[in-house]
Amino acid sequence: MLKNLKVKIKELAKSAVVIAEKELGSNTGKQKKQMAIEYVLEHVPVPIFIKPFISLLLSSFIDDAIEFAVEYMEVI
Numbered sequence: 001m002l003k004n005l006k007v008k009i010k011e012l013a014k015s016a017v018v019i020a021e022k023e024l025g026s027n028t029g030k031q032k033k034q035m036a037i038e039y040v041l042e043h044v045p046v047p048i049f050i051k052p053f054i055s056l057l058l059s060s061f062i063d064d065a066i067e068f069a070v071e072y073m074e075v076i
Helices: 001-026 031-041 050-057 059-075
Strands: none
Touching: 001 031, 001 059, 031 050, 031 059, 050 059
């Protein structure tokens, strides 16, 4: 389950970065990252009562996924 969840988080991170960029524009890096994190946590496919645990357990992974998505978007 955790492996599938990580794959889904990576996909959500790409969407989150695109949405944050469109809504907030440039020079708002910290705000965009926070918006992306919130988007991922809101859309991660787990029951709502598990989301706080996912947030704590995978916070570093979520951050890394968002940073990877930012780098990916800069390349394309």
